[in-house]
Amino acid sequence: MSERVREKLRILADAAKYDVSCASSGSTRKNKNKGLGDTGSGICHTYTADGRCVSLLKILLTNFCIYDCAYCVTRKSNDIERTAFTVKEVVDLTINFYRRNYIEGLFLSSGIFKNADYTMERLVRVAKELRQQHKFNGYIHLKTIPGASDELMKEAGLYADRLSVNIEIPTESGLKLLAPDKDRQDMIRPMNYLKNEIIQNKEERKLFKKSPLFVPAGQSSQMIIGATRETDKDIMYTADSMYRNFSLKRVYYSGYVPISNDSRLPMLNTAVPMVRENRLYQADWLMRFYGFNVRELLNPATPHLDLDIDPKLGWALRNLDKFPIDINKADLQLILRVPGIGVPSAQKIVSARIYQRLNWDHLKKLGVALNRARFFITCSSREFERRNLSANQIKQYILSTSASKYLKSQPAQLELFT
Structure with a gap:
């Protein structure tokens, strides 16, 4: 050249x-x-x-x-x-x-x-x-x-x-x-x-x-x-x-x-x-x-996305009346709206529950982020975990657990560069 x-x-x-x-x-x-x-x-x-x-x-x-x-x-x-x-x-x-x-x-x-x-x-x-x-x-x-x-x-x-x-x-x-x-x-x-x-x-x-x-x-x-x-x-x-x-x-x-x-x-x-x-x-x-409509995520009452949390969690916290959903009965579109459940995990849930009722351990193995999802779903092994918490309390709990996980992961990550 x-x-x-x-x-x-x-x-x-x-x-x-x-x-x-x-x-x-x-x-x-x-x-x-x-x-x-x-x-x-x-x-x-x-x-x-x-x-x-x-x-x-x-x-x-x-x-x-x-x-x-x-x-x-x-x-x-x-x-x-x-x-x-x-x-x-x-x-x-x-x-x-x-x-x-x-x-x-x-x-x-x-x-x-x-x-x-x-x-x-x-x-x-x-x-x-x-x-x-x-x-x-x-x-x-x-x-x-x-x-x-x-x-x-x-x-x-x-x-x-x-x-x-x-x-x-x-x-x-x-x-x-x-x-x-x-x-x-x-x-x-x-x-x-x-x-x-x-x-x-x-x-x-x-x-x-x-x-x-x-x-x-x-x-x-x-x-x-x-x-x-x-x-x-x-x-x-x-x-x-x-x-x-x-x-x-x-x-x-x-x-x-x-x-x-x-x-x-x-x-x-x-x-x-x-x-x-x-x-x-x-x-x-x-x-x-x-399957979200843009007006569900953003509207005159909510013109900006929350920078602290992802938009799906933000929508769920604004719509707590729609939860909890029964993970063993809800249709795919409802499961997709649960924070902590992605498309692959939602599809696995729908397939797996044909054979048995799913509990928390099953959901974890299917890739569900339980630190978020457990506030919005019920399954066969334990009760719904929101327990009358407010949207702000759930948000703070999720943010604190996410920060804790990040800090715990730092030593392991640092070892990769030493």
């Missing part, structure tokens, strides 16, 4: 770290004709300490940009070192890094130079050359450019495993405040186009199995949280709307990192706490896999 390319990589990989929407799962592209890579089960994930994925070559095509978004490090008014890769340089980097087993695929985003189509066309060329000239079957995720033509979006979908159109700010008013040159509809239109094309492609493949894949890992989006004053309710209502209207695979939540002194931005001395991101992801998970 030349020093010139190495320097570009240093600058454009660092600039790409603010985009977290780069999970590399969900595609079924197969390696054929002795090509390179395979996106099936061969894709693996490694994460940095703050949870960001590093299993992909994650770079910007360029950090030049025609926009001046207050929250963006690459905005045109920011005094930073600017550079750009050529299409060939990105292709060569991807192939060389893959052959050295450094990466499992490519996540490619870009600042916008000249216009949306000009930038999008170069992103598509990278994916096209990797697929057609190098027979690369590894994972490719392209960050699409809002405002690009449908023709370019269509072509991108034929070569990429996943496409993302970042919504950027949770509300339209927030976007107008911090990025007045951008139009929310330029983000909505491609999401809707991709949704319809994905549906059409699935129908075509039912009739013609050799029809080309189109975005097999679906589409995703990302919101910056904390750059504007939206509540957790505002954020999750926007996410819920995108899941329902555009069939997104994932919505990512990226805490705002202070990068400028723009008066439109909140006066933050530190980044948004990671725990807020975690709570939003947990609420997102409950909506997608546990």
Whole structure:
């Protein structure tokens, strides 16, 4: 690798770290004709300490940009070192890094130079050359450019495993405040186009199995949280709307990192706490896999998630009248609402109780976190353990036992590093 390319990589990989929407799962592209890579089960994930994925070559095509978004490090008014890769340089980097087993695929985003189509066309060329000239079957995720033509979006979908159109700010008013040159509809239109094309492609493949894949890992989006004053309710209502209207695979939540002194931005001395991101992801998970409606988790009376406890425990403590449930009789959807019981454990419970009534020992063996669950369930061996405790008493007890377990685990953990 030349020093010139190495320097570009240093600058454009660092600039790409603010985009977290780069999970590399969900595609079924197969390696054929002795090509390179395979996106099936061969894709693996490694994460940095703050949870960001590093299993992909994650770079910007360029950090030049025609926009001046207050929250963006690459905005045109920011005094930073600017550079750009050529299409060939990105292709060569991807192939060389893959052959050295450094990466499992490519996540490619870009600042916008000249216009949306000009930038999008170069992103598509990278994916096209990797697929057609190098027979690369590894994972490719392209960050699409809002405002690009449908023709370019269509072509991108034929070569990429996943496409993302970042919504950027949770509300339209927030976007107008911090990025007045951008139009929310330029983000909505491609999401809707991709949704319809994905549906059409699935129908075509039912009739013609050799029809080309189109975005097999679906589409995703990302919101910056904390750059504007939206509540957790505002954020999750926007996410819920995108899941329902555009069939997104994932919505990512990226805490705002202070990068400028723009008066439109909140006066933050530190980044948004990671725990807020975690709570939003947990609420997102409950909506997608546990059957929760977003309005159960967040509403005008509860506009923010509790940072001390997870959203499911928070919901349960606000709804103590719905508990206890009999673990040997309740249906799966009710069991999924019990704090301390995940999807695998709930499914095991439903299967195991066919053969015998379950007690506390059985539940522990099935993976239930009894320090939380026992306040919300009954089983065959002992009485319900809430014993008229208030929601606050249960919360404090769970927090104290969790802290105690953490402290007890420290010596064992420290031994691993000595």
